[in-house]
Amino acid sequence: MESLIILVLAVPFISSLVIWFIGVNTKTVNIIHIAASIVYALVALNLICSVTGGERYFAFNEFLFVDSLGGVFLSLIAVTGLLINIYSVKYMEWEVKKGHLTDKDLRIFFALSHLFIFTMTLSVLANNMAVMWAAVEATTLSSVFMVAISKGKRSTESGWKYIVICSVGLAFALYATILLYGAGFAVIGDGHDAMLWTSLMDNAKLIDADALKLIFVFALIGFGTKAGLAPTHTWLPDVHSEGPSPASAMLSAVLLKCAMLAIVRYYAIVGNSIVGFEFVQNMMIVISLVTIFIAAMFIIRQHDIKRMFAYHSVEHIGIIAFGFGIGGPLGIFAGLFHSLTHSITKALAFCVSGNIIKIYGTRDMTKMGGLIKIAPVTAILFGIAICSLVGIPLFAIFVSEFLAIKAGIVGGDYFAVALFIIGLAIIFVGVFSHFNEVMFGEAKSEVNKEKIELSANIPLMILAAMIVVLGIFSIDSVVMLFDNATKIVLGS
Numbered sequence: 001m002e003s004l005i006i007l008v009l010a011v012p013f014i015s016s017l018v019i020w021f022i023g024v025n026t027k028t029v030n031i032i033h034i035a036a037s038i039v040y041a042l043v044a045l046n047l048i049c050s051v052t053g054g055e056r057y058f059a060f061n062e063f064l065f066v067d068s069l070g071g072v073f074l075s076l077i078a079v080t081g082l083l084i085n086i087y088s089v090k091y092m093e094w095e096v097k098k099g100h101l102t103d104k105d106l107r108i109f110f111a112l113s114h115l116f117i118f119t120m121t122l123s124v125l126a127n128n129m130a131v132m133w134a135a136v137e138a139t140t141l142s143s144v145f146m147v148a149i150s151k152g153k154r155s156t157e158s159g160w161k162y163i164v165i166c167s168v169g170l171a172f173a174l175y176a177t178i179l180l181y182g183a184g185f186a187v188i189g190d191g192h193d194a195m196l197w198t199s200l201m202d203n204a205k206l207i208d209a210d211a212l213k214l215i216f217v218f219a220l221i222g223f224g225t226k227a228g229l230a231p232t233h234t235w236l237p238d239v240h241s242e243g244p245s246p247a248s249a250m251l252s253a254v255l256l257k258c259a260m261l262a263i264v265r266y267y268a269i270v271g272n273s274i275v276g277f278e279f280v281q282n283m284m285i286v287i288s289l290v291t292i293f294i295a296a297m298f299i300i301r302q303h304d305i306k307r308m309f310a311y312h313s314v315e316h317i318g319i320i321a322f323g324f325g326i327g328g329p330l331g332i333f334a335g336l337f338h339s340l341t342h343s344i345t346k347a348l349a350f351c352v353s354g355n356i357i358k359i360y361g362t363r364d365m366t367k368m369g370g371l372i373k374i375a376p377v378t379a380i381l382f383g384i385a386i387c388s389l390v391g392i393p394l395f396a397i398f399v400s401e402f403l404a405i406k407a408g409i410v411g412g413d414y415f416a417v418a419l420f421i422i423g424l425a426i427i428f429v430g431v432f433s434h435f436n437e438v439m440f441g442e443a444k445s446e447v448n449k450e451k452i453e454l455s456a457n458i459p460l461m462i463l464a465a466m467i468v469v470l471g472i473f474s475i476d477s478v479v480m481l482f483d484n485a486t487k488i489v490l491g492s
Contacts, residue, residue: 001057004047005064005125008074011040012118020111026096026103030089033110037085040117044078047071052477054484058127062196065127068484072336073124073261075481076343079466080253081117083459087351088113088246090456094358095244100150109149109244116142116250123258128195129265133170133177136226136262139255140166147243147251158238165235169225176218176266183211197265201491204273212270216280219266220287227259228317230291237298240310241363245354248306252313253347257339260320264489267324272491277327285325285416291318292423300430304363305356308434309349312389315427316342316397322420323404331407333486338400340482341388341470345397348463349385352378355452355460356438365437367444374447377457379439384464386435388471390428396470 015036019029048071050057056067066074092109095101101109119142123135140163148159185194187206193199200207225232240248267284271277295315302308316338323335353363355378360368372379388395391402401424408417469475 001047001050001066002059004043004050005057005059005066008040008043008047009064009118009121009125011036011043012114012121015040016111016114016118019107019114022107026106029107029110033114034086034089036114037082041078041082044074044121048075048078048481049477052481052484054487056198061192062198063128063131064125065198066125067488068481069261069264069336069488070124071481072339072485073257074121076254076257076340077117077120077124080343080347080463081250083463084246084249084253084347084351085113086459087249087354087456088244090453091244091246091351091354094354095150105149109146109247112142112146113246113250116146116255118142120254120258124261127197129177129180129197129200130195132197132262132265133173136173136223136259137167137170139258140170140226143247143251143255146247147239149244149247152242154238155242158235158242162235162239165232166226169222169232171222172218172225173222173262176215176222179211179215179218180266180269183207183215197269200269201272204269204491207269207273209273209275212273212275213279216266216270216283219263220283223259223262223266224287227256227263228291228314229287229321230294230314230318233291233294233314233317236314237307237310240313240350241304241306245306245350245357248310248353249347249350252310252350253343256313256317257320257343260317260339263321264324268489268491271327271489281325281327283325284321285413288318288321288325289416289419289423291315291321292420293426296423296426296430299427300433302434303365305353305365305368305434305438306350306363308365308431309346309353312349312427312431313346315423316346316389318423319401319404322416323400323407326404326407326411326413326416328407328411329486329490330403330410332489333482334400334403334407336482336485336489337403338397340478341396341400341467344463344466344470345385345388345395348381348460348467349389351460351463352381352385355456356382358452359448361446361448365434368438369440369442369444372439375452378452381457381460381464382438383435384467386431388467390431391424394468394471396467399471 051071119138126132228236
């Protein structure tokens, strides 16, 4: 198991170096990119299967570890990341053909994408909280150049905004890391153990309560900035809308959840201390509802398809936070499961937006129309993404939203649930007005008559199938993994 933990980090790191320095043609780079993504996914899935039953494994003197909670988020990187990387080959080919990028840019983008996966994987597997903070910070540096790969004015500006806001936010997370180390060391008395999540969880009830309250506030501000929680979400719409569609998909589907995992680690320690879960739950409920309503107000006004999906990312991070705000086994399960359902749905949404932009040559939905006639396969994939994003029954996100509402009703949080439903209803109405613009009517811009290649649609079809399957069926191994992850958060 220690070898697997090392391997799952080594594969993307070595792949990044190979693609960066190799001087071969684009076809060979594409093959290496896809092969490395498949190998990484297989190793990660092997590791995830090993912790589905609640097992826990360590490496490097407990410096790294994997448990069911980490396994949940590792699965997002492995499965969603693989499908996005496969789609990116065809998408980047389109960008090179249009003259927006060069072959060198393509090679740099693929190298950075594997480095990005390495940093996200390290943030998930780090048992040392300082290493986790450093890994989350490193995700910014590895992904910002993917966003600004086109070197355009708007993409460059969004990249700078991303670096500045997230770095300032993560400074608060650094304060939380230092304070938690100090509070933990006062109890544990060993510098090495005081840095480990596992040791801190074991000694949570002995840590000073006032210190833990301040620590959680700093962690929520710091990692919440990176996750896209309001009001520090302002970098997210620009970055997610300006980057290439595969980069947007990776940021929204995977990166935001890695930041949420960091919040969950702090949430678990404070909740299992003498402070109790009520404090952290109240903070999560307030910030989640603020996030959802801010996102709703912007979604209904958006006409840029990628900015609309970007604000959806803000909304759904709010929904994940709402599940943890409701708390209890069902609420936490809902929050974790929503991380999965949103990941695959948003990967589909951003990738299919790449197809739509290729067809219409614009991101403005008011200039689109008749997609169902022009590109039926793309239209169906777009419809599945939209139906899942707004929580239509039989699609994946409906399940996690329903569980969150049920948890709130069972727990007696009627007012919070009522506000939650109102926020979702506003978004539902706004999104379907945009959906009708794209799907029906007449296109108001020149349409690209070239068909979307099957190789571009296959990974999107797999994502769509996963959305439907998770919306209809209960898969025992998936439920077991999430159940055990929930138990870790509750300290049981």
